[in-house]
Amino acid sequence: MDIGELARQSGAAPSALRFYEEKGLIRSSGRHGLRRQYEPEVLDQVALITLGRSAGLTLDEIGQMLTVGGRAKVDRQLLADRADAIDDQIRKLTTIREGLRHAAACQAPDHLACPKFRRLMGLAVRKAIVTARPSPRRQLRPSGRGSGA
Amino acid sequence: MDIGELARQSGAAPSALRFYEEKGLIRSSGRHGLRRQYEPEVLDQVALITLGRSAGLTLDEIGQMLTVGGRAKVDRQLLADRADAIDDQIRKLTTIREGLRHAAACQAPDHLACPKFRRLMGLAVRKAIVTARPSPRRQLRPSGRGSGA
DNA sequence: TTACAACTTCAAGTCGACTTGAGGTCAAGG
């Protein structure tokens, strides 16, 4: 299939697909004239990329998980490490979610003053944060999730 | 305390703190000469910002949760919506984590070929929707953004 | 055969979240 079809079926923009290819996350099987042709299984790869991106992973991170070249590279340790890192992120998000759920229900006008909120967020133990720089985890362009929601 | 002290205690760079202030996420209580002075409770706010950032939230998103101005704005619906959005992100991350954990243990050289991996990632559903010769629809505009998954 | 929509490349622009650098101010200590 050509890039337009892949775009339609995957939901990713053609420019994004070219970008992924340039980065080595997907591969075209050849050209028809000058047009890229893709095998159907690329759809799965793009789905994976999209999922990863929407979960906040960088393309580099996703690339490390993808065995796209077909060749080897299945670094199990890396995979396990990534899983752990994601687990960590899940814990942080869970913390925030709980804090938010409470804040949405709480009567205190300023939730930073609410002891329950503070406990949920672990703000009493702020000494722990010393390790400046929370991993350079850059986020996907917020686009969708910003408004309305 | 001045910005250097806040930076030291919070782990955030002074430039980041100025940036947060400019964005309205924190406030200085005044100046000593030309130097910003901060109240201790700003530490909590910065801790919250740091936590949110490391979980992948944008500053705007975090700002909406923060009642920093002291004044009202506790939009419970917004808070609940944010909690839901975060829940969604947690689910995606959980999916990925499970996929990764399996891939790290699996023998298949290409996990996209592994049925268990595919099931974990929910990639099987893709198959169904394919090529039914879609009507010639053009879509070269900003594509409305799939925002994926 | 021709029109044209869909593709191509490449360069530059955008956005969020900061960082870096230049040039300037000022409070405190020697």
Add this chain to the structure above:
DNA sequence: CCTTGACCTCAAGTCGACTTGAAGTTGTAA
């Protein structure tokens, strides 16, 4: 009094992930 260094402002730079635009090519339907 003078130095120092932590602060100040403002502009510009950086990075990731794309998007946009210009200019050119081509498969295919009419």
